[in-house]
Amino acid sequence: MLIPQPYLLFLGDVTDPLAAKTARGIHVWRPEQCVGEIKLPGCTVSLGLDVLDIATAKERGAKTLVLGTANAGGYLPEHWLDTVKGAIKAGMNVASGLHHRLVDEPELVALAQEFGVELFDLRHMRPKLNVGSGKKRTGKRVLTVGTDCSVGKMYTSLALEAAMRERGMKADFRATGQTGILVAGEGIAIDAVIADFIAGAVEALSPANDADHWDIVEGQGSLFHPSYAGVSMGLIHGAQPHWLVMCHEMGRPHMRHLPHQPMVSLKDCVEANLRAADVTSDNVQLAGFAINTSNYSEEEARAYCAEVSAEFGVPATDPVRFGIADIAALLQERG
C-alpha cells in the first residue's frame, strides 16, 4: 500500500457538502480506514465520524491526514497549515488532492523530513512508467467506461468490487483518480501522466495476475468527450479488459460542461468502446450498464433500466438504487 491507512479526514472550514466529495468517498467505501474527521471553526460539513483532534486521532491509530475537501482554485489556504503541521509533528503522513502541492511548501517538506513522514500530492505523483505494449497478460479485467465524465465510474467500480467479493470472487479495485487512490491506498492518477504513457500506466496498474483474479479498473472520461477522450482511449488499451461496464446518467442533455456537445447514444458509445478495446483484447464483451437515475422517480428509473437491458441483452441497473449484483453474477457465471 502506497498511502498508509487508516486516515484522519480533514474537512477544513468548508460549508458546501459537495466540496467534501473525496472525504465522503473514502468514508463510504472504506469506513474501517477512517478513524475520524477533523475540522476548523466554521465548517458545517460532517461525515458523521468522530470529530477528533490530532492527538486523539494519533492515539486511535491514524497514519495519514487526508486533505479531503477541495477549496476554490485548489489552493492550500494559509489557515489550514497549522493542522497539517500538527499532523506531521504527531508523526502522520499527509495526503492531498489539491492542485497546490504540499512539497512546494519548504516548511512542510522540512518538517516531514524531521518527523520521518511522507507528503503525498495525489495530482502530481509521477511514477516511473513505460509505454504500453499491448502484450497479453493473465488474470481477468473489467473496465468501467462511460458516455461522459462524472457518470459514476468510480462508484460503479467500487460497488462491483464489493459485489464480486461478496460472491467469493478475488476482485481488486484499481484506482485511476485521486479519490479512488485514497480509497484503495494506491493507484495512478491517470489524467496526470505524460500523454505517451497513458496505456503503459494502466498496464502497470493492473499487471498479470492469477487466472481467477479480477481487476476492476476505474475508467475516466469518455471516448466522446472532446476534452478527455485521449485519456479514455489509453485507459481502454492499457486495461486490456475482458469486460466493459458502461456508465451513464439517465437524461443528461449534453456532455458535461459543454452545452454545444451533444450526448452520444448508448449504442454508438458501446460500439466505439468495444471496437477500441478490441485492439488489445480479443473477445471483449459488454457486461452491463450502470446508470445514474437520481433525477428520476424509481418507477421511471426501473422502466429505463429495463428498456436498456432489453435493447442490449445485458443487465442494466442503478448501482446506488438497485445494487450491482446482476453484473457481478454475470461476470462470475461467464468468467
Next chain:
Amino acid sequence: MLIPQPYLLFLGDVTDPLAAKTARGIHVWRPEQCVGEIKLPGCTVSLGLDVLDIATAKERGAKTLVLGTANAGGYLPEHWLDTVKGAIKAGMNVASGLHHRLVDEPELVALAQEFGVELFDLRHMRPKLNVGSGKKRTGKRVLTVGTDCSVGKMYTSLALEAAMRERGMKADFRATGQTGILVAGEGIAIDAVIADFIAGAVEALSPANDADHWDIVEGQGSLFHPSYAGVSMGLIHGAQPHWLVMCHEMGRPHMRHLPHQPMVSLKDCVEANLRAADVTSDNVQLAGFAINTSNYSEEEARAYCAEVSAEFGVPATDPVRFGIADIAALLQERG
C-alpha cells in the same frame, strides 16, 4: 516564432545516418533556415551543407544551434558540451531534442543567462494549456492520421503544406513532434503534455483562423497502436479536422515494435478515424492516402496506390515518389 531561425545543425560524432534524422528533416523542409552543419572528429554523416565553426556560423547569421542527432539513450555526451558552450558564448540559442535536458546542466543555464540566450528542450516544453472544449472554430484544418507510428505523417504534412502553397493556398504546417517543431520553429510536442491536456494543446496549436486559411496538423501515433492511441485520439478531437489524410506503409507486417500486434486494415482504420473525428467535426471527410512504398518497385507501388484509390474513391499516392499534388488539388477544389 518560438525558436529563432536560421539554425546551425550540430551532428556530433555520429556515424549512423539515421541518427541525423532530425537534422535531415529540417534541412529537407527548410533549407533556407540552415546556415551550415558542425561536427566533431569521427562524424561520418553529412547533410551536404557547408561545414562551419561557431564563429563563421555566427557571422552567417545562425541564431540557434540545433542538436540535430540522437545518441543512444538520449543523453547529452560530455564531449558535446564544448560545442554547446561555444555556441552560447557566441550568442546563439541552443535547441535540443534529447531526453537529457539542457536546463539540467547548471553550467549551461548560467552561461545562457550570462550571454542572454535561450535553451530549448523540445521534449520537455510545457506550455500553459487548457483542457479542450470542442467548440467550433473558423478556418480549415487537415490532419494526418496513420495506421501506425512512423508511417510518414510529418513528411506528408510538410509535403502537403508545400503543395498547397504552390497552388496559392494559405497553408501552415502545425508541428506536434520535435522535428516538426524545429522545422516550423514552433509547435507543441504533443506526446509530452499531461494526458488531460492533449486535445486542449491541439486546440491551442491550431486556433481559429481566416475562413480560407488551412492548418495542416501533424498527426502522431495511431488509434490502433496499443502504446500511443490516447495521444492520437486527443489529437483528432483537438484538431477538429475537416479532412483527414491517412498515412500508411505498404506491406508493413505488424504494428511498429510490436510483433504480437496485427496491422489494422485500411478500411477499419479510416472508419475509426472518421468516427472519432466526427465527435468534434461534423462532415469530416477523407482527403486521400499517403503511402510509404519504399520497400516495393515503382510498378508495385503504382498498382497498390491505384487499388487503394479505387477502393476509397480518393487520391492515393506515395508523397516521396509521386508527390501529393492530387490531394492538394482535391482540398482546393472541395474546400
